[in-house]
Every structure is written in structure tokens, then in C-alpha cells.
Amino acid sequence: MSWKILINDGMEESGVNALKSLGFEVDTQKIPQEDLPHKLQEYHGIIVRSATKVRKELIDVCPGLKFIARGGVGMDNIDVSYARDKGIAVINTPAASSRSVAELAMAHLLSTTRGLQDANRQFSGGDQFSALKKKWSSCSEIQNKTLLLLGFGRIGSELAKMATAMGMHVIVNDPFVEKANLKIKLGFQEVDIELPMVSREEGLTKADYVSLHAPFTGSALLGKNEFAIMKKGCFVINTSRGENIDEDALLHALDAGIVSAAGLDVFQNEPHIKEALIQHPKICTSAHIGASTMEAQERIAGELVEKINELFKSKSL
Numbered sequence: 001m002s003w004k005i006l007i008n009d010g011m012e013e014s015g016v017n018a019l020k021s022l023g024f025e026v027d028t029q030k031i032p033q034e035d036l037p038h039k040l041q042e043y044h045g046i047i048v049r050s051a052t053k054v055r056k057e058l059i060d061v062c063p064g065l066k067f068i069a070r071g072g073v074g075m076d077n078i079d080v081s082y083a084r085d086k087g088i089a090v091i092n093t094p095a096a097s098s099r100s101v102a103e104l105a106m107a108h109l110l111s112t113t114r115g116l117q118d119a120n121r122q123f124s125g126g127d128q129f130s131a132l133k134k135k136w137s138s139c140s141e142i143q144n145k146t147l148l149l150l151g152f153g154r155i156g157s158e159l160a161k162m163a164t165a166m167g168m169h170v171i172v173n174d175p176f177v178e179k180a181n182l183k184i185k186l187g188f189q190e191v192d193i194e195l196p197m198v199s200r201e202e203g204l205t206k207a208d209y210v211s212l213h214a215p216f217t218g219s220a221l222l223g224k225n226e227f228a229i230m231k232k233g234c235f236v237i238n239t240s241r242g243e244n245i246d247e248d249a250l251l252h253a254l255d256a257g258i259v260s261a262a263g264l265d266v267f268q269n270e271p272h273i274k275e276a277l278i279q280h281p282k283i284c285t286s287a288h289i290g291a292s293t294m295e296a297q298e299r300i301a302g303e304l305v306e307k308i309n310e311l312f313k314s315k316s317l
């Protein structure tokens with residue numbers, strides 16, 4: 001007997017078709033969260049992104065569930081250990097979107113450096129054009145500037161490759177990494193480099209740019225104390241988790257001129273974003289779209305199909 005699978009937060013069409021061609025019965029019509037306890041009982045597996053919550057209470061009423069799959073990285077919406085303790089496989093696709101997120105971080109880095117967030121909001125011809133030209137006429141290049149990475153995993157190391165190739169000096173703080181080694185492709189050559197590792201405090205006093213690439217583990221990586229020791233005029237980029245930055249402390253640091261500008265893809269209380277962040281001329285925003293590229297979505301779908309099929313084969317042995 002094959003498995004019946006519910007895809008509740010959408011999936012690339014190529015992935016849906018691949019599951020069907022492997023013989024799985026697939027439903028892609030979204031079932032509202034409140035109806036899941038009743039409806040999910042018919043399924044052997046559920047595929048979600050971040051919207052659908054698969055909590056303990058839901059798991060308890062679905063004894064036939066064989067797997068929970070998350071297209072993407074963070075599994076904050078799933079009670080992972082509870083499910084695994086009940087023998088339900090929980091899978092995700094941690095590496096599929098790293099390049100896309102790193103490219104978005106680089107986009108924020110370049111945008112904030114040249115004030116594009118403000119230029120785009122204010123843009124107009126006539127007097128406003130001249131005023132904007134004057135306002136943003138004394139920006140800097142990123143070449144030879146120091147970029148501190150807080151977190152040197154999949155995304156941090158991808159960004160390090162791009163930033164190094166663009167002439168930035170990358171330094172790394174990651175308490176769980178011993179050496180920050182990198183392989184960079186420069187033209188036809190592949191170069192091995194080792195990036196300097198620093199403490200968070202040392203890094204913050206040296207860096208022109210700070211980019212966050214660590215999970216949220218209960219306390220913000222950048223709060224009042226960290227902004228207090230930062231190099232004046234630093235740029236802050238966050239594509240990790242909103243909770244990694246104390247947003248009130250950031251607003252204060254921006255208004256006090258400690259932080260020149262910030263690029264934010266993630267927020268403390270999504271989707272309820274503080275108006276002061278949305279309106280701020282020194283903040284470049286995006287709506288948690290780090291992994292939202294066609295390439296990442298295709299990789300996510302391909303990886304999930306492969307893992308689900310392997311799981312099915314292993315469980316039917």
C-alpha cells in the first residue's frame with residue numbers, strides 16, 4: 001500500500017509531480033489549522049513550510065502518521081522530539097536554500113551601504129531627485145571593509161565566499177566552530193583560505209558590517225550591550241531569526257548614529273512588524289524571503305521527494 005500525503009503549505013510543482021509519479025497519493029489543497037486534528041488522520045505524511053503547526057496535540061490524534069516533512073530549515077513549528085519519540089520521522093532540507101539566503105544577505109548589505117531603501121521610497125524627479133542625490137552622495141564602498149559573521153554554518157560560510165571575493169575582510173564568531181576554513185572559486189581557480197576567528201566582543205568593536213547567521217537559542221545576539229560596544233557607523237544585516245536582534249535596542253542604535261543602517265529579512269513577531277521598523281529610513285526590509293528563489297524551492301522539493309521515497313522504502317521492508 002502506498003502513502004497518502006498532505007502538502008499543506010505548498011510545494012514546487014516538480015516535487016508534487018515527482019511524488020505522484022512514485023505512486024504516492026498527494027493532496028495539495030490547504031486544510032486550515034483548526035481542521036487538521038480531524039482531517040490529518042487520513043494521511044500517512046504531512047509536508048509543511050513554516051505556516052502549519054504540527055504540535056503534540058495534533059500528533060496525538062494522528063496515530064497513522066509516518067512522517068512530518070519541513071521544506072526548509074527551521075522546525076520551530078513542529079514538536080520534533082515528541083514526534084520522533086512516537087516513531088514518526090521528521091525530515092527537513094537544511095542545505096537547499098543556503099545560497100539563496102546568503103545572496104539576500106549580500107543584497108541587504110549592498111542596499112544599505114548605498115541607501116537604496118531610502119532612495120526607492122523617496123524617489124522622484126525634480127527637486128527631490130537633487131535632494132536625494134545630495135543626501136546619498138557620501139557613501140562608501142564595501143571593498144576592504146570588515147564583515148563580522150555571527151554564525152559560520154551553511155549560510156554564513158556561503159556569504160563569506162561572496163564577501164571575500166568582493167574584497168571584504170571577513171572575520172568569524174562561532175563558539176561551535178574550531179576553524180573557519182573556506183574554499184572559494186575565483187575564476188578557474190579554487191583557493192583555500194582560513195578566516196580569522198574572534199570573540200563576539202572583539203568582532204563588534206572591529207566590524208564595519210555585522211551579519212547574523214546563527215539560530216535563536218533563547219537570547220538575542222545583538223541587544224543593548226552589544227550595540228554599546230559596536231564600532232560607530234556599523235551596518236547590521238539579519239537574515240537569521242528576528243529574535244536574534246532586540247528591535248528596540250536596534251532602533252535606538254540607529255537613531256543614535258551607532259548603526260548606519262540595517263537590512264532585515266526577519267522580525268521578532270512576524271507577521272506583526274513594528275511600524276517604527278517599517279517606516280525607518282535607515283532600515284531595508286524584506287518579508288522573510290531568504291529561501292524564496294526558484295532554485296531553492298526546486299532543490300527543497302527534490303530533496304524532500306528523495307527523502308520521503310527512501311523513508312517509504314525503508315518502512316515497507
Ligand code: NAD
Nearest residue numbers: 074150151152153154155174176213214215239240290291
Ligand atoms: P547552520 O546550522 O548551518 O549554522 C548556524 C551556525 O551558527 C552554526 O555553525 C552554529 O555553530 C552557529 N551558532 C550557534 N549559536 C551561535 C552563537 N551564539 N553565536 C555564533 N554562532 C552560533 O544554519 P544555517 O542553515 O546557516 O542557518 C542560519 C540561520 O538562518 C538560522 O537561524 C536559520 O533559521 C536562518 N534561515 C533563514 C532563512 C530566511 O528565509 N531568512 C532561511 C533559512 C535559514
